[in-house]
Amino acid sequence: PATRKPYTNEERAKLFLYLQNITLTKENQYYVMGVMLMFCLDIRIGELIALKWDDIDWQSKTIRIARMVESVRDENGVYHPKEIEHLKCGDVGVRDFPLTSKAISILERIRFISKDGLILKNQAGKPLNTNKFNRYLKAFCTAAGIEYKSSHSIRYSAVSSLAEKGTDLKTLQYLSGHRCKDTTLHYIEEVTRKEDARRYADECFN
Numbered sequence: 001p002a003t004r005k006p007y008t009n010e011e012r013a014k015l016f017l018y019l020q021n022i023t024l025t026k027e028n029q030y031y032v033m034g035v036m037l038m039f040c041l042d043i044r045i046g047e048l049i050a051l052k053w054d055d056i057d058w059q060s061k062t063i064r065i066a067r068m069v070e071s072v073r074d075e076n077g078v079y080h081p082k083e084i085e086h087l088k089c090g091d092v093g094v095r096d097f098p099l100t101s102k103a104i105s106i107l108e109r110i111r112f113i114s115k116d117g118l119i120l121k122n123q124a125g126k127p128l129n130t131n132k133f134n135r136y137l138k139a140f141c142t143a144a145g146i147e148y149k150s151s152h153s154i155r156y157s158a159v160s161s162l163a164e165k166g167t168d169l170k171t172l173q174y175l176s177g178h179r180c181k182d183t184t185l186h187y188i189e190e191v192t193r194k195e196d197a198r199r200y201a202d203e204c205f206n
Contacts, residue, residue, distance in 0.1 A: 016036060039157075039158075062099060066085075
């Protein structure tokens with residue numbers, strides 16, 4: 001499926017180059033930096049938009065992923081963002097994710113415009129809208145000249161990249177916040193199949 005198609009390293013580089021040079025406005029600034037930040041973490045979109053400054057341990061260079069934002073429908077059928085004090089996989093998914101130098105540089109840019117509460121928020125100080133996040137992502141991809149894939153594909157790219165680097169099962173399961181190791185194994189096995197397919201093709205058809 002399209003949501004399981006990862007961004008390539010080349011696509012990621014092109015997108016970052018575009019976003020680093022885009023003119024920031026009050027309307028787009030959190031979406032621009034939110035997309036870049038998501039590419040530096042192994043995180044679900046609902047977890048990303050729920051992150052707060054208090055979740056960061058600057059000394060250990062980690063960020064705690066412990067809550068999420070969901071769209072909840074009110075009595076009039078209108079959806080509103082609601083902060084949930086748990087993750088999709090419950091307490092099993094809570095993790096302290098290492099912050100790379102690139103992630104820290106993005107967070108430092110955000111600190112120029114926001115220093116408390118939510119790290120990423122709209123002009124009213126509320127969590128970013130997931131659908132709007134994906135609309136911006138699509139516009140950014142088009143402008144950067146790459147194929148658009150949803151925010152879920154950013155998450156899929158992260159898990160796949162960690163698997164490609166040979167991350168062991170327990171570490172990958174922890175970083176990804178998976179409750180079931182079978183979910184994590186799926187990523188590892190899928191990467192392995194791709195590597196095996198290349199090796200067999202080279203051996204047979206070269």
